[in-house]
Each structure stands twice: as C-alpha cells, then as structure tokens.
Amino acid sequence: MLLAYKAALASPRVSAAAIEAGEFPRLADEMNVWAVPSIAVNGVPQWDGAVRERLFLERVLAPSFG
Amino acid sequence: MPAAVFRQDEEPRLRELLDAMERPVELVVALGPEETPLPGAGDFDFSAETVKIVEALAALSGRVTSRVEQQPEWVPRFPAVLVLPAGEDVGLRYYGTPYGYELASLVGAVLEAGRPTPSLAPESLERLAAVDRDLAIDIFVTPT
Numbered sequence: 001m002l003l004a005y006k007a008a009l010a011s012p013r014v015s016a017a018a019i020e021a022g023e024f025p026r027l028a029d030e031m032n033v034w035a036v037p038s039i040a041v042n043g044v045p046q047w048d049g050a051v052r053e054r055l056f057l058e059r060v061l062a063p064s065f066g
Numbered sequence: 067m068p069a070a071v072f073r074q075d076e077e078p079r080l081r082e083l084l085d086a087m088e089r090p091v092e093l094v095v096a097l098g099p100e101e102t103p104l105p106g107a108g109d110f111d112f113s114a115e116t117v118k119i120v121e122a123l124a125a126l127s128g129r130v131t132s133r134v135e136q137q138p139e140w141v142p143r144f145p146a147v148l149v150l151p152a153g154e155d156v157g158l159r160y161y162g163t164p165y166g167y168e169l170a171s172l173v174g175a176v177l178e179a180g181r182p183t184p185s186l187a188p189e190s191l192e193r194l195a196a197v198d199r200d201l202a203i204d205i206f207v208t209p210t
Contacts, residue, residue, distance in 0.1 A: 001168075001171040001174070001175075001205050001207060002171065002174040002175070002178065004203040004205050005149075005158055005171075005174065005175045005178055005179075005184075006178055006184035006185065006186050007184075007186075007194055007203065008156060008157045008158055008203070009151065009156060009158070009178055009179060009181075009184040010183075010184045010186060010190070010191050010194035010195065011194040011195060011197045011201075012156065013197045013198065013199060013200050013201060014157065014194065014197060014200075014201045014202075014203065015156075015157025015158075015159070015200075015201070015202050015203065016157060016158055016159070016202075016203045016205070017157075017158075017159035017160070017161055017202070017203070017204050017205070018159070018160045018161065018162070018164075018168065018171055018205050018206075018207050019161045019162065019204055019205065019206050019207065020160075020161060020162025020163060020164075020168065020206075020207060020208065020209065021206045021207065021208050022103055022104045022107070022162075022208055022209075023100070023101065023103045023107075023112060023161070023162040023163065024101050024103075024143060024161060024162065025101070025102075025103065025104045026101060027101075027143070028206055031204075031206065033206045036206055036207050036208050037205050037206060037207055038205070038206040039203065039204070039205050039206075040203075040204040040205075040206075041201060041202070041203055041204075042200075042201060042202050043202070043204075053186060053187060053190055054187075054190070057190055057193055057194070060201060060203060061193060061194075061197065061201075
C-alpha cells in the first residue's frame with residue numbers, strides 16, 4: 001500500500017486509495033477481489049500480491065493506462 | 067479491537083518519528099452512510115473506530131492534526147480517511163477503518179506525507195515526475 005501512497009506523493013497526476021475489502025464488499029466483488037492486496041488502476045483490476053518498487057511502477061505506469 | 071489504539075511500548079518511537087516530520091500532516095475523517103459490511107462484522111462501529119484511531123494518532127504529535135467532516139460530497143464512500151500533507155489534498159485516501167495490519171498503512175502514509183520527498187529510488191521519482199496522464203491506484207486490503 002505504501003508504494004501507491006509514495007507514488008501519489010511523487011506525482012500530481014497519481015492518486016492512491018486503500019479500500020478495506022470487507023467493509024466495501026460490493027465494490028470488492030465488482031472488482032473481482034479474491035486475495036489481498038489486489039491492485040486496480042483507473043478502475044480496472046490488475047494483479048494480486050505485493051511486488052517490489054520497480055515492478056510496481058512498471059505495471060502501474062504501463063502505457064495502456066490513461 | 068483493544069481499547070488502546072497503539073501499544074504502549076511502540077508509542078515513544080512513533081512520537082519521535084512524527085515529531086521529526088518536516089511538514090505537518092492533516093487527517094480528515096469523512097463520515098456518512100456505510101455500505102453493509104460482510105457478515106461477521108457484528109456490532110463493530112466502523113465510523114466511531116475510525117475517528118478513535120485517527121484521533122489517537124493525532125494525539126501523539128503536534129505535527130499531526132485531525133478533523134471530522136460529515137458527508138463531504140467529494141468522498142464516494144464512508145468512512146474514509148484523507149491524508150493531507152501540509153493541508154493539501156494530493157489524493158491519498160484510506161476507505162474503511164484502518165485497524166489491525168492496516169493501521170501500519172495509515173501510519174506509513176502519514177510519515178511519507180510528512181517528508182518533503184517520498185522515500186523512493188531516484189529513478190522511480192523521475193519516472194513518476196514524468197507521468198502525463200491521470201492514474202488512480204486502488205488497492206484492496208484487509209485488516210487481518
């Protein structure tokens with residue numbers, strides 16, 4: 001989670017939200033959340049599981065977003 | 067959830083870290099109608115617990131302040147905690163109650179927001195500075 005927050009602090013174009021899946025089960029269901037952490041970018045589910053900084057940014061900054 | 071938000075033995079170090087922050091951080095708790103949580107939540111009052119956690123964190127250091135807002139229209143779900151470095155909304159949110167393992171996420175967000183530059187590798191900062199489109203990262207978490 002912290003990597004996403006750091007990314008949001010580093011760029012005015014990036015925002016980051018943690019969403020507690022158990023408190024928002026409808027949204028978690030819509031986003032096909034089966035395991036945590038589960039990452040979505042611009043409302044599209046991407047991957048599950050923690051990854052290191054470099055891979056996190058590679059995936060989040062992939063040209064397919066935005 | 068135990069009565070105390072932070073363990074007594076971890077408070078001194080946390081105070082020290084918060085006091086050393088280079089810029090102040092404001093926490094805004096947004097309260098409003100809650101979604102029905104998963105079965106098992108029982109009588110847990112998510113809004114009250116969120117206020118309690120955020121106020122306990124703010125009570126540790128003069129570098130952290132907190133306030134509660136009722137149903138701000140720019141917040142889509144409740145409860146939510148907004149982390150504002152130097153009072154500025156830069157898009158840091160926690161939707162839900164940051165307890166259990168997720169308390170560390172909130173503390174981490176506050177400590178990062180208190181830094182003038184995020185603790186990322188120089189090449190990561192460079193890549194992020196070059197982002198020219200809006201990216202909203204959502205991370206689903208659980209407190210246990």
